[in-house]
Amino acid sequence: MVARLRSLWLDVNASYWFYPALFTLLAIALAIVTIWLDRTGQAADLVKLVDAARPEGARNVLNVIAGSMIGVASTVFSITIAAVVYASGNYGPRLLINFMEDRGNQLSLATFIATFVYAVMILRVVREAGESSSDIGFVPQLSLVIATGLMLISIGVLVYFLNHVPASIQINSVLEGIGRRLTKEVQDRFPHESNATDPAEVEGGQTVPATASGYVQIVDFAGLDEIAREQDCRIVLRLRPGDFAHPDIGLVSVLGCKVDDDLADGIRACFSLAAMRSPAQDIEFLIDELVEIALRALSPGINDPFTAVTAMHWLGASTGELGRRDLRGGPDNGEYEPDRVVPLSDDFEHFLRRGFGSMRSAAATSPIAAAQFLECLLGVASAVGSQKRRRALQEEADRLIAQARLALVGPSLAELEERYCAFAAAMKKREYHGLHT
Numbered sequence: 267m268v269a270r271l272r273s274l275w276l277d278v279n280a281s282y283w284f285y286p287a288l289f290t291l292l293a294i295a296l297a298i299v300t301i302w303l304d305r306t307g308q309a310a311d312l313v314k315l316v317d318a319a320r321p322e323g324a325r326n327v328l329n330v331i332a333g334s335m336i337g338v339a340s341t342v343f344s345i346t347i348a349a350v351v352y353a354s355g356n357y358g359p360r361l362l363i364n365f366m367e368d369r370g371n372q373l374s375l376a377t378f379i380a381t382f383v384y385a386v387m388i389l390r391v392v393r394e395a396g397e398s399s400s401d402i403g404f405v406p407q408l409s410l411v412i413a414t415g416l417m418l419i420s421i422g423v424l425v426y427f428l429n430h431v432p433a434s435i436q437i438n439s440v441l442e443g444i445g446r447r448l449t450k451e452v453q454d455r456f457p458h459e460s461n462a463t464d465p466a467e468v469e470g471g472q473t474v475p476a477t478a479s480g481y482v483q484i485v486d487f488a489g490l491d492e493i494a495r496e497q498d499c500r501i502v503l504r505l506r507p508g509d510f511a512h513p514d515i516g517l518v519s520v521l522g523c524k525v526d527d528d529l530a531d532g533i534r535a536c537f538s539l540a541a542m543r544s545p546a547q548d549i550e551f552l553i554d555e556l557v558e559i560a561l562r563a564l565s566p567g568i569n570d571p572f573t574a575v576t577a578m579h580w581l582g583a584s585t586g587e588l589g590r591r592d593l594r595g596g597p598d599n600g601e602y603e604p605d606r607v608v609p610l611s612d613d614f615e616h617f618l619r620r621g622f623g624s625m626r627s628a629a630a631t632s633p634i635a636a637a638q639f640l641e642c643l644l645g646v647a648s649a650v651g652s653q654k655r656r657r658a659l660q661e662e663a664d665r666l667i668a669q670a671r672l673a674l675v676g677p678s679l680a681e682l683e684e685r686y687c688a689f690a691a692a693m694k695k696r697e698y699h700g701l702h703t
Contacts, residue, residue: 272484273538276546280366282346285373289380297387297409304406321394324405328389331417335382338424342378345431346371353435358558360551363544364443368434374427381416388413437573441559445580447545448552452587455549455599460592468502468608471519474530479512480539484547487609489536490518491602499523501533502608507597508548511539547597550620556581557624564628564635571634574625578635581621582642588617589650614655622662630669633678639666640682640689647693660693 278284319327354362365371388409433439482505494501499522505511517537520529545551556577563573596609622643629635643659650656667686674682 270538272486272546273540276483276544280363282343282366282372282375285376286379289376290383293380293384294387296412297384300409300412301388301391301406304408305404319405319407319410321392321403321405324392324410325389327410328385328392328413331413332382332385332389335378335385335417335420338420339375339378339382342375342424342427346375349431349435353440357437357440358555358562360555360558361440363542364440364555365434370427370430370434374423374430377420377423381420384416385413437559438576441556441576441580444552444555445583448549448556448580448584449587451545451549451552452584452591455597456588456591456593456595457599458592459590471500471502471521472525473504473516474518474520474525474533475514476511476517476537476539477513477534478539480510480541481543482507482509482511482537483540483544484538485597486536487596487598487607488601490533490607493529493532493536494606497523497529500606500608503596503610506548506610506612507546508543508550553581553584553617553621557621560625561628564625564632571632574629574632574635575638578625578629578638578642582645585618585621586646586649588614589646589652589655614652615658618658618662623665626662626666627669630666631673633674633682636666636670636674636682637685640685644689644692656693660690663689
């Protein structure tokens with residue numbers, strides 16, 4: 267249940283309806299309160315410094331506010347959708363969730379809609395004297411002042427939005443957002459620094475298969491820990507968040523107790539499957555986003571190696587963080603006991619192959635990208651103290667130069683060979699210092 271609720275919150279978080287709906291309810295509640303204050307006369311002291319508006323003037327002001335705000339909201343929504351379509355088409359469809367989660371877009375749209383709703387709520391209670399036999403006229407002065415204030419706030423939000431949208435779809439801003447988020451996820455998931463602590467495989471156990479299809483989006487590790495503690499058993503995950511599951515694919519293996527139907531159903535309830543991946547517990551998803559941008563940039567139709575180089579720089583920063591950390595552990599690292607619930611953790615070589623290994627073939631076709639590929643690997647090596655992990659970096663460089671020899675010729679290949687020799691010499695020097703310190 268917890269996994270499904272967290273998955274639902276992810277869907278809500280990446281929607282354009284939640285904050286507009288929330289702000290609309292708040293606007294209605296605010297209108298009810300301010301109208302009551304105006305009717306009871308408790309707002310008289312609050313607005314005595316403001317010239318009182320007549321009914322006709324109040325209606326005109328509220329009509330202008332309501333009409334302009336709904337027009338602006340429509341324009342903002344159109345601009346947002348156009349920006350999302352542009353970004354997903356140029357940078358990759360997997361980046362759509364990054365723009366859907368953008369708080370600036372969500373709150374801007376919510377502000378305009380809330381202002382419109384508030385103005386309409388106030389407009390409906392404005393009365394002129396004599397409109398009915400019992401009507402002595404009513405102009406909610408405090409409510410009108412607040413409506414005007416909301417309009418001024420909306421103008422400020424509009425200026426912010428018009429600056430925010432073009433800035434948010436700049437490729438450098440997109441890569442920075444992904445890179446910083448990936449680095450933070452690495453630091454949060456693997457908080458302890460260590461040079462040579464990679465996870466070990468746990469074999470055996472009775473398999474609990476999935477009964478539905480979809481990507482593993484959320485795993486409730488605390489729920490699995492509670493089950494393991496109650497049953498006095500050990501639960502070993504066979505899939506990681508981001509992997510695709512379908513019926514008969516094993517979700518976990520259970521060691522130490524017999525698995526009955528109730529236990530299997532309880533374990534399955536700790537997994538939330540969805541139609542798409544999410545970066546919530548999936549570090550590889552963010553790595554794949556950087557790789558996707560780099561591959562698109564290096565494709566023959568685009569041929570933009572400098573964008574690919576920027577993606578490599580951010581990927582290198584995150585890979586360096588991985589290289590200096592204890593990689594034993596999984597998402598929600600403080601909510602379960604690792605001896606009872608064992609996540610499907612991956613070693614440093616796995617993350618290196620997932621990132622730099624995935625873009626190697628495309629980088630090898632570009633002299634600029636290939637040279638920076640080696641520079642990024644050398645930068646990662648400066649953060650790595652483990653000889654095993656440094657050898658993995660050297661092997662990745664060896665694969666790059668082997669592939670570049672098939673794709674490049676002439677001076678471009680000769681220059682890359684020189685860079686590779688310098689890379690190998692620097693790696694040997696660091697390995698020597700590592701052995702003698």
